[in-house]
Amino acid sequence: MKKATLKAFTAAHSWLGLATGMALFIAFYAGALTVFFHELKAWDDYLPGSGVHAQPARADALIEQVLAADPGAARAFHVHLAEPGHHGEQLYWFETQASGNVETHGYELEPDDALRELEPSGTLAGFVYGLHYTAGLPRSW
Numbered sequence: 001m002k003k004a005t006l007k008a009f010t011a012a013h014s015w016l017g018l019a020t021g022m023a024l025f026i027a028f029y030a031g032a033l034t035v036f037f038h039e040l041k042a043w044d045d046y047l048p049g050s051g052v053h054a055q056p057a058r059a060d061a062l063i064e065q066v067l068a069a070d071p072g073a074a075r076a077f078h079v080h081l082a083e084p085g086h087h088g089e090q091l092y093w094f095e096t097q098a099s100g101n102v103e104t105h106g107y108e109l110e111p112d113d114a115l116r117e118l119e120p121s122g123t124l125a126g127f128v129y130g131l132h133y134t135a136g137l138p139r140s141w
Helices: 003-034 037-044 056-069 071-075 124-134
Strands: 078-080 090-096 102-109 115-118
Touching: 003 037, 003 124, 037 090, 037 124, 056 071, 056 078, 056 090, 056 102, 056 115, 071 090
Parallel strands: none
Antiparallel strands: 078 090, 090 102, 102 115
């Protein structure tokens, strides 16, 4: 093999190795954080507290109303009880779409016990989740 060809292959191998190593680093690092997707989502949605304390009866009413309104939540949901530094009882469940995106459904009870759907506010957990699967490249790739 000619010296110029060998030098070109060595340079290509080096750059390809660096690019692959960076993509694997991003995928593995983000993948490790993806293990805590739901916890990151709850932390990202954290609302500074009103000082209320948990009321199990309200949590039961919340679960019953959510399951009546949205039966898909029965597969797996998380209930965050009220505690100092956390805003009331809230119920979340996550649904993975065919596109790979994760849709968050959140509910809480109004003071008059009416069910209110929460607007998704945080994007940190979704960003890390997407980064793990795409290594920062557009999904169309």
